[in-house]
Amino acid sequence: MAIVDLFLSHPGYIAASIPVLVLLVHIVPWLVDSHSIRDIKGPWLAKFSDFWLGYWAAQGKRSEHVHEMHKKYAGTFVRLAPNHVSIADSEALQTVYAHGNGTLKSNFYDAFVSLRRGLFNTRSRPEHTRKRKIVSHIFSQKNVLEFEVNVKQALLNLTKQWDRLCEGGVKGISGDEGEGGWKGHDGRVWFDCLPWFNYLAFDIIGDLAFGAPFGMLDACADSAPVAINNEAMMAQYGSTKPDAEAKEPEVMHVPAIQILNSRGEFSASMGVLPPWIRPLVKKIPWYAKGNQAVKNLAGIAVAAVAKRLAADAQGEKSERVDLLRRLQESRDDEGKRMGKEELTAEALTQLIAGSDTTSNSSCAITYHLAHNPAVQHKLQKELDDALGLDDSPVLSYEQIKSLPYLDAVINEGLRVHSTSAMGLPRLVPEGGITVLDRFFPEGTVLSVPSYTIHREKRTWGEDCDEFRPERWFERDQTDIQRCFNPFSYGPRACVGKNLATMELFMIMATVIRRYEFVLENFDAPFETREGFLRKPLGCRVGVRRRNLDPL
Incomplete structure (x- = not known):
């Protein structure tokens, strides 16, 4: 008590002790080494603090720098934080992420919770099992094929807009000639294809998850309605007996793509910080902006699901089959349906998972095809040979799902670009686990970086940094499948893989058959920024319609 009184009577002692306390908080865990990882090499700062990983996450370059650390220390194991080890070996995937190993999602995922925990960010194994049983059958191959009509309609809207640009060189759609484009040499129209792929992906997932597209392709603009007050919206429209006298909850239109990008960067950088400091960090302007993006x-x-619930409650139930309807009708093992908050959280999960991944991958594959004209022409020949005189603006999945070179091109794009690139963190359970003959005790965080194992030379070859689809026919298929991780692995793997695959096949086959692409600047690097996913910063291309008439 005397010591406390001494500190209270001399505030200077408190100020002087803060640096000492900070050092002790970081030095003592390293000295104690409760995770037995002191011998593992890594950035010097990472031994004592989460700051190194937090810094590069906030800079949008996490995966690239983790990859550089693995090359620098020439080791399978690299220490990224006081209790976090990155394992750059595809053999570790089956141990760290597989069924039955007991690993849990780390507190990294707490930073992704907004309304309530969904399938993606729940850390409870029983709760995840319950949610996955509800959701997984929705994404069976049979059910996914029912969604093809939605994908076709959005693709038709895209081709109409691109045909219009190619024919007339329309300049300045939505006041932005970068998105609208203009005629240039060789009769091409020049524009950034990334916004268009964003509009396409958002309209598809809006149509599937919320009952109607956002209308971005029609408007040629990034805009979606958002509830100004989530609680008021859910209370009014989520009721089975909405109050007719109540004032209709307000909505405003916001740039959804921009918000999604900000949310991903915020959550991914916040997630690597210690939980105790996150409330303080949110006060920093950059993080505060990201926190607002999470809410938006x-x-x-909330706005989209509430609209559907309101229509149902008022006897205007739609007969359309979509993800939201499937979620509404699903039941758990006890026969219970999702409540409105859980339903909204799962619909939000589908919005996030089904938009950025598709648009990022489509843009990246388009870039690599434009950067490799021989590959583009080879793919176009495969499509032409398979489709003959069919000049339909949109191709069906049945027409193209078995084309081997198309499959190789898409897989190579997912490998080289690695949209889901970071090592997803897993918490070692009670009793510890052994990975590649090394034991890790309970509480250690482990991850296997997809960006790095997609560049594993023993599997992919010395030219692993190059985009070359032919490797999918040359390399051992068992090795390739063991090392290919675009949708994660094990019980927490992407539940929407079948839908994502169908979308990518239809999108890439349609645009590559119908158009020819060249890069505006062939020597410019393909720049990306990573939030939770690696997103291209743009891809300016020259586009013109192909002549499919054999005469």
């Missing part, structure tokens, strides 16, 4: 993104889901 949740508001998009």
Whole structure:
């Protein structure tokens, strides 16, 4: 008590002790080494603090720098934080992420919770099992094929807009000639294809998850309605007996794509910080802006789901089959349906998972095809040979799902670009686990970086940094499948893989058959920025319609 009184009577002692306390908080865990990882090499700062990983996550370059650390220390194991080890070996995937190993999602995923925990960010194994049983059958191959009509309609809207640009060189759609484009040499129209792929992906997932497209392709603009007050919207429209006298909850239109990008960067950088400091960090302007993006993104889901629930409650139930309807009708093992908050959280999960991944991958594959004209022409020949005189603006999945070179091109794009690139963190359970003959005790965080194992030379070859689809026919298929991780692995793997695959096949086959692409600047690097996913920063291309008439 005397010591406390001494500190209270001399505030200077408190100020002087803060640096000492900070050092002790970081030095003592390293000295104690409760995770037995002191011998593992890594950035010097990472031994004592989460700051190194937090810094590069906030800079949008996490995966690239983790990859550089693995090359620098020439080791399978690299220490990224006081209790976090990155394992750059595809053999570790089966141990760290597989069924039955007991690993859990780390507190990294707490930073992704907004309305409530969904399938993606729940850390409870029983709760995840319950949610996955509800959701997984929705994405069976049979059910996914029912969604093809939605994908076709959005693709038709895209081709109409691109045909219009190619024919007339329309300049300045939505006041932005970068998105609208203009005629240039060789009769091409020049524009950034990334916004268009964003509009396409958002309209598809909006149509599937919320009952109607956002209308971005029609408007040629990034805009979606968001609830201004989530609680008021859910209370009014989520009721089976909406109050007719109540004032209709307000919505406003926001740039959803921009918000999704900000939310991903915020959550991914916040997630690597210690939980105790996160409330303080949110006060920093950059993080505060990201925190608002989290709320706005949740508001998009709230507004869309509330609209559907209101129509149902008023006897205007739609007969359309979509993801939201499937979620509404699903039941758990006890026969219970999702409540409105859980339903909205799962719809939000589908919005996030089904938009950025598709648009990022489509843009990246288009870039690599434009950067490799021989590959583009080879793919176009495969499509032409398979489709003959069919000049339909949109191709069906049945027409192209078995084309081997198309499959190789898409897989190579997912490998080289690695949209889901970071090592997803897993917490070692009680009793510890052994990975590649090394034991890790309970509480250690482990991850296997997809960006790095997609560049594993023993599997992919010395030219692993190059985009070359032919490797999918040359390399051992068992090795390739063991090392290919675009949708994660094990019980927490992407539940929407079948839908994502169908979308990518239809999108890439349609645009590559119908158009020819060249890069505006062939020597410019393909720049990306990573939030939770690696997103291209743009891809300016020259586009013109192909002549499919054999005469």
